Amino acid sequence: MELYGYYRSSTSYRLRIALALKGLDYQAHYVSLPKDEQRGEGYLAVNPHGLVPTLVDGGHTLTQSLALLDYLEETHPEPPILPADPAGRAHVRALAQVIGCEIHPLNNLRVLKYLKGTLGLDQAAHDRWYCHWVTEGLKNYESSLQGLEAQGLRGGRYSYGQAVTIADICLVPQIFNAYRFHCPLDAVPRTMAVFEACMALPAFDETQPKKQPDAEA
Numbered sequence: 001m002e003l004y005g006y007y008r009s010s011t012s013y014r015l016r017i018a019l020a021l022k023g024l025d026y027q028a029h030y031v032s033l034p035k036d037e038q039r040g041e042g043y044l045a046v047n048p049h050g051l052v053p054t055l056v057d058g059g060h061t062l063t064q065s066l067a068l069l070d071y072l073e074e075t076h077p078e079p080p081i082l083p084a085d086p087a088g089r090a091h092v093r094a095l096a097q098v099i100g101c102e103i104h105p106l107n108n109l110r111v112l113k114y115l116k117g118t119l120g121l122d123q124a125a126h127d128r129w130y131c132h133w134v135t136e137g138l139k140n141y142e143s144s145l146q147g148l149e150a151q152g153l154r155g156g157r158y159s160y161g162q163a164v165t166i167a168d169i170c171l172v173p174q175i176f177n178a179y180r181f182h183c184p185l186d187a188v189p190r191t192m193a194v195f196e197a198c199m200a201l202p203a204f205d206e207t208q209p210k211k212q213p214d215a216e217a
């Protein structure tokens, strides 16, 4: 397998975690977002959307991190990153989508560049936008965890059940982004406890941004 990504890209980090959990080796290709390499001719030939990550496997060039997590689960089911039952899978996918569909797209690099470059927001307004959507989204994540707890469905250290799932895989990189922009996290104690539990696992720790070969010094 080949993974095109960037150390600070939270969607790339999702893939690094899943590959590590499943013990899968891959060849890494580094696409520097600050250097705009995602829009260079070379990378656009791989992924015409100009976004990371891209996974190449078995002659297929695959995109969209949530679809890629499902792909890895279907092609390498052990250890699972989704619960066995349909309701459990729906709960976990819903949590993952709070991050992947409700927070990340609003704070993606191209959106932030548009806010500053085209609409002329200053750094303070940019940071307010960023933290607003992180805080709103994570509060929803927190209330979902609370709801699962009330139904007896959390059962462990992680977001759902007793094992790590794609919900945790999406959550942890988003918390790294929140730290980077100094967003307040005190309103989401359950969520932060899940983050700490995940970071105790090598698959999350060793794949974190600063430990990647393309991390800037």
Ligand SMILES: N[C@@H](CCC(=O)N[C@@H](CS)C(=O)NCC(=O)O)C(=O)O
Pocket: 008, 009, 010, 011, 012, 033, 038, 050, 051, 052, 053, 063, 064, 065, 066, 100, 108, 109, 110, 111
């Ligand atoms: N929905 C896509 C989003 C991918 C995405 O937006 N990746 C970001 C990095 S986290 C990116 O490549 N941004 C480049 C840009 O905005 O120019 C996914 O989950 O894979």
